[in-house]
Amino acid sequence: MHRIVCLAVLLLSFSGLGSVITEVGSLRGFIYGSEPTCVYDNWVSHVSEGKVSGLNVYAPWEVQNNDFGDYHIPTEEELRCWGMVVDDFLALELVCAQQKIRQFGFSYQVVDFQDLDSSRNLFILREILNGDIDNNGTTDSTDDEIGSFDYGWGLYLYNPDSNRPIVITVPHPCDDYPAPVFAMEAFYKLDARFLMIAGAGREVAFNPPYHSNNQSISDPSRYAEHPFNEFYQRAGHQIRGITGKTEFSLQIHTYDWHKYQNKPNVMLSAGSGGSDKCSSLLVLLHLTEGGTLPQYSTRRFSILPQNFVYQQHPGFSLLSFPQAGFGATVSEFLGNSASAWILGNYATWQPQTSLNPTRVS
Numbered sequence: 243m244h245r246i247v248c249l250a251v252l253l254l255s256f257s258g259l260g261s262v263i264t265e266v267g268s269l270r271g272f273i274y275g276s277e278p279t280c281v282y283d284n285w286v287s288h289v290s291e292g293k294v295s296g297l298n299v300y301a302p303w304e305v306q307n308n309d310f311g312d313y314h315i316p317t318e319e320e321l322r323c324w325g326m327v328v329d330d331f332l333a334l335e336l337v338c339a340q341q342k343i344r345q346f347g348f349s350y351q352v353v354d355f356q357d358l359d360s361s362r363n364l365f366i367l368r369e370i371l372n373g374d375i376d377n378n379g380t381t382d383s384t385d386d387e388i389g390s391f392d393y394g395w396g397l398y399l400y401n402p403d404s405n406r407p408i409v410i411t412v413p414h415p416c417d418d419y420p421a422p423v424f425a426m427e428a429f430y431k432l433d434a435r436f437l438m439i440a441g442a443g444r445e446v447a448f449n450p451p452y453h454s455n456n457q458s459i460s461d462p463s464r465y466a467e468h469p470f471n472e473f474y475q476r477a478g479h480q481i482r483g484i485t486g487k488t489e490f491s492l493q494i495h496t497y498d499w500h501k502y503q504n505k506p507n508v509m510l511s512a513g514s515g516g517s518d519k520c521s522s523l524l525v526l527l528h529l530t531e532g533g534t535l536p537q538y539s540t541r542r543f544s545i546l547p548q549n550f551v552y553q554q555h556p557g558f559s560l561l562s563f564p565q566a567g568f569g570a571t572v573s574e575f576l577g578n579s580a581s582a583w584i585l586g587n588y589a590t591w592q593p594q595t596s597l598n599p600t601r602v603s
């Protein structure tokens with residue numbers, strides 16, 4: 243049966259219907275700049291927009307237009323079909339992936355991307371633009387945005403030659419507007435295997451009325467049944483299958499300017515609305531302040547052991563978005579309504595060298 247399906251796919255590819263696009267160019271140009279050799283560029287400018295509340299702060303140059311792009315809420319069947327596309331994509335069965343995309347009617351395309359910025363051969367799953375136009379509230383045409391997304395299911399980059407079991411995610415490309423660029427540079431520097439950026443703002447699709455970001459449906463960090471999470475689960479499954487270890491997951495967020503004054507500069511989160519599973523995970527902290535102190539001078543990172551926060555403070559939940567700051571000898575964790583001090587014995591806990599992960603072949 244599989245052979246028959248693949249034969250059909252092969253015939254489609256000869257007819258051009260199942261063809262995979264090949265592009266040679268700058269990945270930075272495609273994602274946030276100019277790259278004329280790509281079918282389209284400046285990907286971040288096309289992300290589906292929406293603003294129905296005053297809860298979130300967007301880029302000052304990026305007026306949110308409720309008619310620019312959309313988020314297609316997937317049915318259970320569509321999520322299953324999307325999973326089949328992702329399975330083929332991750333297996334590098336690119337023609338089969340593209341054929342399934344057409345069969346299921348998703349406005350997506352597979353791209354074999356030769357990145358001139360990094361000399362890497364990347365594979366991209368990206369959405370095709372629609373005809374929406376946003377003038378960004380100005381008569382100046384230079385800031386106009388031409389084309390957005392009907393599905394808004396996200397952008398997916400896969401580097402199968404990566405030696406690092408790292409998945410980088412950006413769930414809030416509009417609200418946390420610097421995050422896509424930070425994530426892209428992290429993708430390079432860490433030689434990550436996957437980079438995923440959500441394709442719609444969190445206020446695009448939601449359960450009304452929008453009085454909390456927990457109402458969002460288009461935010462993959464708030465809503466489980468999202469194509470973004472279908473991809474992540476498969477990416478993680480691939481890494482775990484190859485290495486026998488859990489992937490290193492790096493999710494990029496940014497603070498709104500001046501919104502959290504006098505707060506520590508690290509915030510921990512186990513997500514919202516789910517179980518507190520993250521208590522059993524290792525927590526990696528960047529010693530952004532402590533790194534300048536003599537006792538921290540030899541390292542910039544510390545890793546809290548599993549269940550460390552709980553052992554120090556039973557009942558203290560990561561679901562309450564505790565924050566971490568560093569004094570001379572202590573680390574301070576602050577919950578929404580409570581604060582707790584963790585004495586500096588964690589500082590004697592030696593950082594692991596596990597950032598040199600098992601080679602992924």
Ligand SMILES: [Ca+2]
Pocket residue numbers: 291304305306307310376378387
């Ligand atoms: Ca806009």
Ligand SMILES: [Ca+2]
Pocket residue numbers: 376377378379380381382383384385386
């Ligand atoms: Ca304009």
